[in-house]
Amino acid sequence: MPIEIPDVRESFSQAIYTVTLGATRDGGGTRTKVVTVGGEKALPFHHFEGEIPHPPVVAMEVWDVPPEDWPDPVRMPFADVMGSLGEWARKCVEEHGADLICLRLVGCDPNGEDRSPEEAAAAVKEVLTSVGVPLIVWGCGNPEKDNEVFPVVGEAAAGENCLLGTITQDNYKTLVAVATAYKHKLIAESPVDINIAKQVNILAMDAGYPLEDLVIYPSTGALGYGIEYVYSIMERARLAGLGGDKLMAQPILCDIGREVWGVKEARAPREEQPEWGDAELRGPLWEATTAYMYLLAGADILVMRHPEAVRAAKRAIRMLMGEEQ
Amino acid sequence: MILIGERINAGFKDIARAIREKAVEPIQEWARRQAAAGADYIDVNIGAASKDPADMAWLIQVVQEAVPTPISVDSNRPEVLRAGLEALDGRPALVNSTTADDDKIAEIVPLAVEYGAGLIGVAMDQRGSPQDVERRVENGAKIFVAATEAGIPPERIFLDPVLMPIRFMQDQAVKVLEAIREYILLSDPPPHISVGLSNICSKTKERSLITRTFVVMAMAAGLDAAICNVLDRELMAAVATAEVILNREIYSDDFLKVWALKRSKGGE
Numbered sequence: 006m007p008i009e010i011p012d013v014r015e016s017f018s019q020a021i022y023t024v025t026l027g028a029t030r031d032g033g034g035t036r037t038k039v040v041t042v043g044g045e046k047a048l049p050f051h052h053f054e055g056e057i058p059h060p061p062v063v064a065m066e067v068w069d070v071p072p073e074d075w076p077d078p079v080r081m082p083f084a085d086v087m088g089s090l091g092e093w094a095r096k097c098v099e100e101h102g103a104d105l106i107c108l109r110l111v112g113c114d115p116n117g118e119d120r121s122p123e124e125a126a127a128a129v130k131e132v133l134t135s136v137g138v139p140l141i142v143w144g145c146g147n148p149e150k151d152n153e154v155f156p157v158v159g160e161a162a163a164g165e166n167c168l169l170g171t172i173t174q175d176n177y178k179t180l181v182a183v184a185t186a187y188k189h190k191l192i193a194e195s196p197v198d199i200n201i202a203k204q205v206n207i208l209a210m211d212a213g214y215p216l217e218d219l220v221i222y223p224s225t226g227a228l229g230y231g232i233e234y235v236y237s238i239m240e241r242a243r244l245a246g247l248g249g250d251k252l253m254a255q256p257i258l259c260d261i262g263r264e265v266w267g268v269k270e271a272r273a274p275r276e277e278q279p280e281w282g283d284a285e286l287r288g289p290l291w292e293a294t295t296a297y298m299y300l301l302a303g304a305d306i307l308v309m310r311h312p313e314a315v316r317a318a319k320r321a322i323r324m325l326m327g328e329e330q
Numbered sequence: 331m332i333l334i335g336e337r338i339n340a341g342f343k344d345i346a347r348a349i350r351e352k353a354v355e356p357i358q359e360w361a362r363r364q365a366a367a368g369a370d371y372i373d374v375n376i377g378a379a380s381k382d383p384a385d386m387a388w389l390i391q392v393v394q395e396a397v398p399t400p401i402s403v404d405s406n407r408p409e410v411l412r413a414g415l416e417a418l419d420g421r422p423a424l425v426n427s428t429t430a431d432d433d434k435i436a437e438i439v440p441l442a443v444e445y446g447a448g449l450i451g452v453a454m455d456q457r458g459s460p461q462d463v464e465r466r467v468e469n470g471a472k473i474f475v476a477a478t479e480a481g482i483p484p485e486r487i488f489l490d491p492v493l494m495p496i497r498f499m500q501d502q503a504v505k506v507l508e509a510i511r512e513y514i515l516l517s518d519p520p521p522h523i524s525v526g527l528s529n530i531c532s533k534t535k536e537r538s539l540i541t542r543t544f545v546v547m548a549m550a551a552g553l554d555a556a557i558c559n560v561l562d563r564e565l566m567a568a569v570a571t572a573e574v575i576l577n578r579e580i581y582s583d584d585f586l587k588v589w590a591l592k593r594s595k596g597g598e
Contacts, residue, residue: 203582211587245580252588253580 014054017247020046021254021305022217023059024190026105026168027139033164033188037137040104042220042305043256048243049303050325060326061300063315064141064308065103066262067093069120069128070112076272078288079262079311090128091135098136101312102319105168107141108132113154114145122157129162141168141192141308148176159183168192168306170258171222174205181212190218192258197224197231199238206252220306221255227264227271228295239302259299262310265292293317300325331569332371332555334402334424335364336528338393340377349379349389357389358396365397367560368593371424372397374414375404383413390417402426402450402557408437415445423447426557427490430455430469435476442477448486449477450524453509459492461502466491466509474516487521488555489513495532496540503530503544507551514552524555527565542568549576566593 023044028034040062047055071087072080086092090108097103108129112120129142142158144151155169156179170192172180177193184191193209195202202223210216223239226232239257246254265271271288273281281287292314296307300321309315323329337360340346348356361372374393376386386405393401400422403414411425427450428438442449451473453466460466470489477487491509494502506525514520530544531537542565545556549572559565570589573579582588 200581200583203580203588204584207582207584207587210591211584241580250580251592252582 015048015051016055017046018249019247019251019254020044020056021243021246021256022219024218024220024256024305026141026166026190028164028166032166034166035133036139036165038139039166040139046247048247049301052327057326059305060322060328061305061307062104063102063318063322064105064107064306065097065101065315066107066109066308066310067097067132068109068111069125070118072111075266075310076274076284076288078271078285079266079292082312091131094132094136098138101315103138103315105139105141105306106132106136107143107308109143110145110154110158112145113147113150115147115150117145119150122154125154126157126161129158129167133162133165139167140165141170141306143170143192148173152176152179155180155183159187159189162189163187166190168220168258170194170220172205172209174201174208177205177208178212181209181214184218185214190220192222193219193255194222195224197226197235197238199223199241202238202242203252206255210252216251216255219255220258221253222258222260225260225264225299227261227268228291228298229270230264230268232295232298236298236302239299239304243303256305257303258306258308259296259304260308261292261296261299262308262314265295265314266310289313289317293321297321331549331573332522332524333369333560333569334371334373334426334524334555334557335360335367335369335560336373336526336557337364337559337561338372338389339375339404340379341375346377346379349376349385352388354392354395357392361393361396361399364560365399366594368566368590369399369560371400371402373402373404373426373557375426376410383407383410386410386414387417390414394419394421400424403447406434408434408441411438411441415441415447418445424450424488426450427452428473429453430472435473439473439476439480439482442482442486443480448488448522449473449482450488450490451477452490453492459494461505463505463508463512466505467512470509470513471516474521478517484517484519484521488524489516489521490524490526493525493527493529493544495534496530496544497533507548510548510551510553520552522555523553524557525553527556527558538562538564541565545569546572549573 021043025041027036027039041059044058086096094106110125112118168190171194173194193205226235242253271291274284289311292311296318402424404426405411425442425447428434429452453469491506510523513523531540574581574585
């Protein structure tokens with residue numbers, strides 16, 4: 006006797022907010038393309054349950070100062086361009102297909118080169134003139150310094166509809182004001198804590214910032230370093246967002262490269278860990294595998310480093326979107 | 331939690347007078363205040379102030395002019411319910427209510443179907459209010475079956491196990507809680523379960539405290555709707571907290587603010 010299989014497809018009451026980054030000339034900016042993320046009405050890649058209008062995208066990371074702690078396997082692909090921010094960004098876009106450039110203003114760190122807000126703004130301008138894709142601008146992480154830098158950077162990039170980050174529970178007012186004044190989007194950061202993720206969004210909203218212009222950064226763990234915990238938080242946030250919780254209905258960003266290239270499994274040279282195999286292969290694999298996990302958890306924007314890992318992630322996205330076998 | 335604002339009811343003297351004198355402003359003021367406090371529905375009841383169905387139609391129109399909130403058309407008389415439903419401008423509505431009596435079910439369930447409204451079924455019958463769990467369940471199930479057979483989906487059916495004043499019938503509240511636990515087993519998804527929350531505190535000194543303590547206990551049992559005083563801030567805070575404790579709302583430090591935000595934007 007045939008067994009009737011019940012229809013277990015789920016449908017949800019709310020779509021994730023759609024966030025567009027970048028602005029072309031028509032939109033008041035100078036980008037040659039814009040990037041739109043979010044808008045999904047189903048869990049990641051559950052095409053059979055609801056529309057997923059925009060595939061996840063990959064941002065590639067560039068720094069305003071040549072990174073000294075990037076291990077060779079991820080430094081070598083950019084060794085020829087790391088001295089020139091513009092060329093580095095161009096290589097990411099033209100050779101490696103980056104959808105976005107994520108400029109990290111590491112040079113502004115008071116414990117490092119302590120670069121000025123004006124130097125930071127010049128770095129942003131250099132990237133903007135070198136590539137046509139939208140920009141993520143990530144502060145140095147020192148709250149006081151970021152609050153000095155972002156007003157200048159935000160103005161320098163006025164109209165470009167950048168994604169600026171990050172706001173946190175303890176530091177959000179300046180960046181909210183900058184993003185409001187110069188029309189940028191914001192990354193809301195929380196330390197692997199869903200309650201704080203929600204709270205940061207409430208604080209931004211309370212300060213007058215639209216919930217539909219935020220991107221959630223719930224913190225990221227590399228494969229082997231708490232990835233399951235981040236995964237469960239992303240999944241819970243996404244379920245709440247799809248279920249109608251407007252404070253959890255934002256696209257999600259994962260900072261893959263920074264986490265992966267900080268762990269020994271990706272960094273250790275073969276001489277140190279001969280049984281782990283070739284570091285040139287292992288590192289990119291670690292980054293790609295971490296990216297796969299976060300795609301399945303609901304990531305909308307992946308920030309990555311190694312070209313091969315980017316290629317693998319982009320191929321996975323095309324396959325999961327049904328565009329490639 | 332689906333909150334139905336109770337205040338536009340001719341049981342209140344100012345509303346009864348406003349209905350008699352056709353005074354628009356006091357009614358619209360209560361409509362606006364309840365909507366601003368986050369009511370999902372505004373209950374509208376002409377009670378004993380009038381027997382004329384036209385007065386219900388008038389009252390509905392007055393409320394609709396003031397707020398966009400969905401309306402609970404409240405009467406035990408089918409002709410009054412029909413007049414109220416007929417006056418609606420297309421917004422979502424509840425028919426409040428039928429009992430488990432055959433003649434009431436026969437007249438009122440089709441009204442909800444005809445007007446595409448939700449239906450509140452009160453577990454009373456010709457013998458009066460139920461005194462035990464069994465009759466609450468029997469009557470509730472009877473209404474539920476009749477409503478679903480008439481084509482009303484479970485998500486539009488509200489069962490009311492009949493809450494009694496704690497002051498006079500202290501043994502009944504715990505039976506209501508038990509009946510709620512039985513109601514949620516009726517279907518998957520279960521029907522909504524609603525009570526006339528203010529009944530419990532009738533003629534008591536600690537009205538708000540009794541009400542909010544009961545609602546939290548009832549929510550734990552499965553209650554997800556109530557006709558109540560949405561202007562009672564402590565009651566609203568208790569409901570908001572229960573939603574967090576029941577894990578229906580992700581906790582944040584400002585969860586009360588989240589509640590207010592959701593409510594100010596027209597409910598859930």
